[in-house]
Amino acid sequence: MVPDFSQPTTNDLARYWMPFTANRQFKAAPRMFVSAKDMHYTTDDGRQVLDGLSGMWCVNAGHGRAPITEAIRAQAGVLDYSTAFQMGHPLAFELAARLTSILPGDLDNVFFANSGSEAVDTALKIALAYHAARGEPGRTRFIGRERAYHGSGFGGMSVGGIEANRDQFGNILSGIDHLPHTHDPARNGFSRGQPEHGAEFADALEPLIAKHGANAIAAVIVEPMAGSTGVLVPPKGYLERLRAICDAHSILLIFDEVITGFGRLGASFAAEKFAVQPDMMTLAKGLTNGAVPMSAIAVRAGIYDTLMTGPESKVELFHGYTYSAHPLACAAAIATLEIYRDEGLFERAGALAPYWEEAIHSLKGSPHVIDIRNIGLAGAVELKPRDDAPGTRAYDAFLGCFEEEVMVRQSGDTLALAPPLIVSEAQIDQLVETLRTILNRIA
Numbered sequence: 001m002v003p004d005f006s007q008p009t010t011n012d013l014a015r016y017w018m019p020f021t022a023n024r025q026f027k028a029a030p031r032m033f034v035s036a037k038d039m040h041y042t043t044d045d046g047r048q049v050l051d052g053l054s055g056m057w058c059v060n061a062g063h064g065r066a067p068i069t070e071a072i073r074a075q076a077g078v079l080d081y082s083t084a085f086q087m088g089h090p091l092a093f094e095l096a097a098r099l100t101s102i103l104p105g106d107l108d109n110v111f112f113a114n115s116g117s118e119a120v121d122t123a124l125k126i127a128l129a130y131h132a133a134r135g136e137p138g139r140t141r142f143i144g145r146e147r148a149y150h151g152s153g154f155g156g157m158s159v160g161g162i163e164a165n166r167d168q169f170g171n172i173l174s175g176i177d178h179l180p181h182t183h184d185p186a187r188n189g190f191s192r193g194q195p196e197h198g199a200e201f202a203d204a205l206e207p208l209i210a211k212h213g214a215n216a217i218a219a220v221i222v223e224p225m226a227g228s229t230g231v232l233v234p235p236k237g238y239l240e241r242l243r244a245i246c247d248a249h250s251i252l253l254i255f256d257e258v259i260t261g262f263g264r265l266g267a268s269f270a271a272e273k274f275a276v277q278p279d280m281m282t283l284a285k286g287l288t289n290g291a292v293p294m295s296a297i298a299v300r301a302g303i304y305d306t307l308m309t310g311p312e313s314k315v316e317l318f319h320g321y322t323y324s325a326h327p328l329a330c331a332a333a334i335a336t337l338e339i340y341r342d343e344g345l346f347e348r349a350g351a352l353a354p355y356w357e358e359a360i361h362s363l364k365g366s367p368h369v370i371d372i373r374n375i376g377l378a379g380a381v382e383l384k385p386r387d388d389a390p391g392t393r394a395y396d397a398f399l400g401c402f403e404e405e406v407m408v409r410q411s412g413d414t415l416a417l418a419p420p421l422i423v424s425e426a427q428i429d430q431l432v433e434t435l436r437t438i439l440n441r442i443a
């Protein structure tokens with residue numbers, strides 16, 4: 001049977017299965033964006049909504065930036081697609097060179113994928129291949145952390161530490177342990193920047209090493225700052241201690257910088273901000289300013305070199321994606337990096353961070369607020385959960401803000417904020433004042 005392509009599109013919302021969304025609740029009262037420019041979305045009823053979350057932590061340079069749009073448009077007219085297997089195209093190599101030139105330390109080689117989830121799965125697989133290549137194939141275990149989000153692939157879900165993301169899916173990767181999370185409001189409530197207490201949470205790695213043996217552990221993966229579970233800023237000394245323990249046992253340390261990369265923390269990358277060098281770094285989101293899906297896995301030179309051995313005709317890593325280093329994504333990423341450089345956006349984020357900190361902490365004392373956290377241009381306001389219905393208070397706050405034309409992100413009972421790095425002080429005020437109004441309004 002020939003399919004009927006003539007069917008006109010309809011306003012029937014039933015067909016699209018939305019991700020990480022209460023589909024029935026949404027479809028009963030849909031919220032639609034139809035366009036976006038700089039700091040604002042436009043809704044289907046013509047309202048301008050201030051973007052307090054950079055899309056989904058990705059539109060770091062603001063929406064609809066002309067140089068990125070133009071680069072994508074031009075590239076589509078020149079080379080729309082080229083296979084990444086056994087063939088190359090110049091932009092892939094150019095992007096890899098440009099990216100490694102701004103990455104901290106000797107993260108000298110990059111592999112490209114299409115999403116943060118793929119980047120995490122790729123990093124885990126590279127860790128396994130690396131240890132096997134250096135003669136330790138028994139290093140197959142991974143250590144993640146509670147309250148971590150590493151995407152929704154099986155690897156990322158397994159090392160991730162969000163129970164709700166695993167509960168529906170019994171069959172996850174084996175050989176995984178989780179460090180405790182670092183959220184300690186009793187000691188660190190209302191911290192500004194890095195909390196004082198909690199470096200010792202890293203020591204939980206030692207008993208895991210003692211239990212399994214270092215020679216069974218491939219890698220530890222952490223978000224330097226846990227974004228999705230509510231902006232959990234690493235305590236002072238914590239990442240340093242993780243690094244030292246990993247070094248002592250030849251365990252790779254992977255920083256998942258999908259959120260923290262590209263200026264979010266007021267520095268180029270979290271590794272630079274905290275002066276801790278990971279062995280691998282996963283990047284996505286801000287890499288293309290969200291305009292085309294793309295992610296990258298950066299590895300230290302030693303990892304790449306270890307795998308570049310054996311016969312030259314050998315495929316060194318049996319891994320890749322049809323859309324690895326997609327030409328449109330490469331064009332978008334190069335244009336994005338140029339905007340970051342030309343407009344000094346990482347430095348701008350750092351310069352605005354104190355204003356941001358003051359503004360967001362001014363919500364202390366507002367109804368329901370039990371903690372506030374911030375670093376760079378990221379922040380979180382945690383609300384006291386309703387006794388009978390966790391998460392609903394923050395959801396109501398999110399809806400209330402949207403009605404007042406400000407977009408924030410609800411995660412459990414926390415509201416996360418991370419505006420594009422082009423945000424003005426007046427827009428920061430608008431974000432915070434809207435939230436204050438809503439907190440005063442909701443029950």
Ligand SMILES: Cc1ncc(COP(=O)(O)O)c(C=O)c1O
Binds near residue numbers: 114115116152227284
């Ligand atoms: C730290 C981190 N890793 C991985 C991911 C997954 O990225 P994606 O949704 O592009 O697969 C996310 C997404 O928010 C993330 O925050």
